Amino acid sequence: MHEFPTTMLAIDPDAPGGPEVLVPTERPVPSPAAGEVLIRVAAAGVNRPDVLQRKGGYPPPPGAPSILGLELAGEVVAVGADVGDEMIGQRVCALVAGGGYAQYAVAPAGQCLPIPDGVTLEEAAAIPETLFTVWTNLFERAFAVEGDTVLVHGGTSGIGTMAIALANIFGLSIIVTAGSDDKVAAAKALGADHAINYKTEDFVARVAEITSGKGCAAVLDMVGGDYVARNLKCLADDGRHVSIAVQGGATATIPIFEVMRRRLTLTGSTLRGRDTSFKAMVADELARTVWPHVEAGKLKPVLDKTYPLAEAAEAHRRMEAGEHVGKIVLVMG
Structure with missing residues (x-):
């Protein structure tokens, strides 16, 4: 004993x-x-x-x-x-x-x-914490599968770095945002397909460019607030938006008709x-x-x-x- x-x-x-x-x-x-x-x-x-x-x-x-x-x-x-x-x-x-x-x-x-x-x-x-969180939200709630393009905010955070690792293993194309050129470089070095400096670039425009206007299958968001409406613009038709935190604001205004017209899904969870x-x-x-x-x-x-x-x-x-x-x-x- x-x-x-x-x-x-x-x-x-x-x-x-x-x-x-x-x-x-x-x-x-x-x-x-x-x-x-x-x-x-x-x-x-x-x-x-x-x-x-x-x-x-x-x-x-x-x-x-x-x-x-x-x-x-x-x-x-x-x-x-x-x-x-x-x-x-x-x-x-x-x-x-x-x-x-x-x-x-x-x-x-x-x-x-x-x-x-x-x-x-x-x-x-x-x-454990980031693995359970990314798995249940990106792969289960957002149904991300091989070949999908996904957008993950906070690319150099614990969640972001885990999302990059899992995306590489399971064949997702991953776009991340980060707050400095150094972090953008770090995210790319870790295997992000694309990394956007959200302070100097408009991530909505960049995602459109990267995906040739098609948009992403899923967005994993920990910002909330005014990011939600912008995230929806990044989604392809039938895309899924998953909220896991509200660091930038707990309420959002969204265009309901866009959700209907493009059959978008808004979901989220806490673990x-x-x-x-x-x-x-x-x-x-x-x-x-x-x-x-x-x-x-x-x-x-x-x-x-x-x-x-x-x-x-x-x-x-x-x-x-x-x-x-x-x-x-x-x-x-």
Whole structure:
């Protein structure tokens, strides 16, 4: 049986605020409930929703810990009822509804994926959140299939870099937007077919040019606001618009008749509040369809920078500065 302490360090701010509220504090090590495993966390991914939660704008769903962190990687050290003991000692990465920024965390067993040889714990911690998000939204909700052209905003973000990687594996042609020439170059170097500097170019005009006026099969949007109407102009007839965040505004004005005339679909989703059975179903799908590419070394997350847990504030400052390319990861050490 693995020995582990009763207390741990975790990032669990008492009140919302700036990055400075992210200081390690002592918390009890959680116990795995039925269907859960306890993981000694080696690394945890930092995501945009963590910043929102820290500011007080994205409370954890009912039953989730208040400790920040939506994805992690480490070693299973204990299991709850209904989970086989064979999981103990396994290296896994997991999607969680909270609790990742800590030395120990519980995760539903069905939301864990085994870490293949050749993938580091830091890399593994940077996969689940963006992989589940891009898979469920771009491939399931937007039905993107081989040969489709898709537009993804925020091309150098964690989501954007994962979308580029999956597009390359599954035969999509991907156009991304980014906020500087350096980021445009970075996105192209990572395998984006086209990258548009949205600050100096009109992405609607560029998409029309790139697609010879045909438009895209799908748009993955995390901006919202006035981007929505512009995104619709980028869609081909029967195109799908999928919203996953509203960084630029939570409401949009859209031309309904265009939606009707061109048979467009507007959809969207949030992942965090979905139940464990849905997330386990997605994990099963990913294990079959995507994980072989991870095992083969073909799908690797883009790592921007790692920080020790004690420097979580610096990790958030880097994310909010928007200079990062790929994923920011906390290492427990």
